[in-house]
Amino acid sequence: MHKKDRRTFIRVLAYHLVKYKAPSGTGELALPVLASLKDIGAGGVCLRASQALPVACLVQLKINFPSFKDPLFTLAKVVWVKPIKKDKNYEIGLQFVEIEDSLRDLVDKRLKFVYGKSKKRN
Numbered sequence: 001m002h003k004k005d006r007r008t009f010i011r012v013l014a015y016h017l018v019k020y021k022a023p024s025g026t027g028e029l030a031l032p033v034l035a036s037l038k039d040i041g042a043g044g045v046c047l048r049a050s051q052a053l054p055v056a057c058l059v060q061l062k063i064n065f066p067s068f069k070d071p072l073f074t075l076a077k078v079v080w081v082k083p084i085k086k087d088k089n090y091e092i093g094l095q096f097v098e099i100e101d102s103l104r105d106l107v108d109k110r111l112k113f114v115y116g117k118s119k120k121r122n
Contacts, residue, residue: 014040016066017036017037018035020061020062021060023058036048036049043096044094045063045094046091050090051090053078055078058075058097059078061094072102072106073103074100075098080092
């Protein structure tokens with residue numbers, strides 16, 4: 001039995017480094033934590049990280065894309081967290097709350113490119 005995908009937006013695989021800052025126990029932002037991007041879509045991202053984050057917390061993301069000179073920034077909300085037992089990491093689903101225009105444009109172009117290629121194969 002397959003679990004139904006409830007996403008509103010299409011996602012594409014993306015393996016890039018990400019740094020995120022989440023609120024600490026005091027409410028201040030903690031130091032940046034390194035993670036990797038698993039996939040990205042117009043509505044959010046999935047990260048692979050070494051620590052879990054609380055659902056509903058807001059996270060500042062800094063995404064490094066090789067084709068950009070400077071990293072791209074966004075604010076996202078943690079929607080779900082899933083432990084990965086084999087390597088003791090976590091997959092974290094984040095929904096964009098605020099997104100830079102340059103990141104939105106990059107995601108749109110990448111989705112159109114990938115989706116266009118898959119449509120041609122069918």
